[in-house]
Amino acid sequence: MVEKNTDFDKAVDRYNTDCLKFDFAKKRGKPEDVLSYWVADMDFQTSSIVLDKMTERISHGIFGYTETGERYFNAVAGWLKKHHDLDVKEEWLVKTPGVMFALAMVIKALTEPGDRILIQEPLYYPFKQVVEDNGRVVVSSDLYLKNGRYYIDYEDFEKKVVNNHIRMFLLCNPHNPVGRVWSREELERLGDICLANDVIVVSDEIHSDLIVGDVKHTPFLSIKKEYEDISITCTSPAKTFNLAGLQISNIFIPNRTIRHGFERQRDAAGYSQLNTMGIVACEAAYLYGEEWYEAVMTYIKSNLNFLRDYLKENISSVRLIEPEGTYLVWLDMRELNLNEDELEDLIVNKAGLWLDRGAIFGRAGEGFERINIATSREYLKQGLDSLKEAIENYTGICNYVI
Numbered sequence: 001m002v003e004k005n006t007d008f009d010k011a012v013d014r015y016n017t018d019c020l021k022f023d024f025a026k027k028r029g030k031p032e033d034v035l036s037y038w039v040a041d042m043d044f045q046t047s048s049i050v051l052d053k054m055t056e057r058i059s060h061g062i063f064g065y066t067e068t069g070e071r072y073f074n075a076v077a078g079w080l081k082k083h084h085d086l087d088v089k090e091e092w093l094v095k096t097p098g099v100m101f102a103l104a105m106v107i108k109a110l111t112e113p114g115d116r117i118l119i120q121e122p123l124y125y126p127f128k129q130v131v132e133d134n135g136r137v138v139v140s141s142d143l144y145l146k147n148g149r150y151y152i153d154y155e156d157f158e159k160k161v162v163n164n165h166i167r168m169f170l171l172c173n174p175h176n177p178v179g180r181v182w183s184r185e186e187l188e189r190l191g192d193i194c195l196a197n198d199v200i201v202v203s204d205e206i207h208s209d210l211i212v213g214d215v216k217h218t219p220f221l222s223i224k225k226e227y228e229d230i231s232i233t234c235t236s237p238a239k240t241f242n243l244a245g246l247q248i249s250n251i252f253i254p255n256r257t258i259r260h261g262f263e264r265q266r267d268a269a270g271y272s273q274l275n276t277m278g279i280v281a282c283e284a285a286y287l288y289g290e291e292w293y294e295a296v297m298t299y300i301k302s303n304l305n306f307l308r309d310y311l312k313e314n315i316s317s318v319r320l321i322e323p324e325g326t327y328l329v330w331l332d333m334r335e336l337n338l339n340e341d342e343l344e345d346l347i348v349n350k351a352g353l354w355l356d357r358g359a360i361f362g363r364a365g366e367g368f369e370r371i372n373i374a375t376s377r378e379y380l381k382q383g384l385d386s387l388k389e390a391i392e393n394y395t396g397i398c399n400y401v402i
């Protein structure tokens with residue numbers, strides 16, 4: 001099998017594919033011709049081998065209820081072992097149509113309305129939403145920024161756990177949007193606080209394959225045997241292989257009682273089997289997608305280098321928070337000295353860009369923007385050129401007024 005889809009410079013037209021990132025600008029209050037770098041998917045075709053396997057399955061022509069067996073589990077477990085040295089058992093696996101669905105089920109299964117759930121802002125905003133949509137209360141132990149790097153305030157974390165009678169912590173590992181890949185030591189300090197206080201750790205590891213720094217991802221579950229009883233690990237091929245629209249994720253829950261509670265909740269939601277094509281794509285990606293994955297990571301890393309150099313040379317007022325993981329880059333724009341409305345006006349109306357504004361990731365995100373760099377270099381440059389011009393003009397206007 002030969003991999004054919006590794007020319008990531010070749011831009012693929014995503015318009016008119018009902019694509020959330022490009023086809024819904026007007027509906028979502030953006031100019032129709034906006035350049036789009038928001039939601040977390042890639043502008044790249046997935047592995048051609050995955051596509052071949054899907055085409056083969058489509059040719060069969062029957063899309064009845066589909067289950068997974070040993071072959072599927074071995075594909076998923078093989079990937080996790082090879083890439084993260086994580087050992088999982090088949091009976092731990094519960095499949096869901098996405099990680100956010102799993103988070104909703106976990107919250108419903110293991111907490112009561114009104115319970116407080118701990119998160120770390122700035123954070124991928126659906127975490128807060130899913131907690132609140134289920135009638136639970138968010139408590140954030142905000143990350144803090146020091147010399148361009150985000151850290152955990154353990155004292156604050158522990159205090160919040162104890163004072164709020166926290167029973168669940170939603171961990172984002174690696175962290176979206178700040179790009180930290182938490183180290184074993186950092187995770188262990190959090191884990192031990194959770195262990196001592198009967199807190200369940202839901203570790204969302206959807207970005208674990210997307211490491212761009214000189215670090216390794218540590219699965220929370222792999223750190224200590226005791227963590228098996230307090231953790232739920234959410235994995236997925238969706239970010240790694242650009243398969244989000246196929247809605248497939250693999251959740252590992254070693255503790256039987258927790259797992260059964262989770263499964264009951266999933267059943268109560270009326271959900272049973274996965275989407276057939278999601279299964280085919282996931283299995284193929286994990287079995288045959290290595291070459292594509294390595295190529296896409298090389299391309300994303302070179303886009304990151306390009307972005308870093310571009311900002312340094314052309315827009316020194318915008319600082320890149322050096323990511324260790326994810327293709328989502330967190331940009332510090334506080335030096336521009338704009339309030340939230342002015343910043344939004346600059347980005348959307350003056351620069352014509354659709355980014356994710358930092359404030360939606362929590363108060364700690366104000367003055368920041370998140371940009372998705374999983375796109376062709378040319379399109380990335382186009383966006384940066386627009387940003388440069390808009391900032392120059394904006395700053396020029398400000399100087400003139402002053």
Ligand SMILES: Cc1ncc(COP(=O)(O)O)c(C=O)c1O
Pocket residue numbers: 040097098099100101124172176204206207236238244248249
């Ligand atoms: C940290 C994190 N978790 C979950 C998701 C969404 O996953 P899914 O589409 O499987 O629900 C995303 C998507 O951006 C994400 O960044």
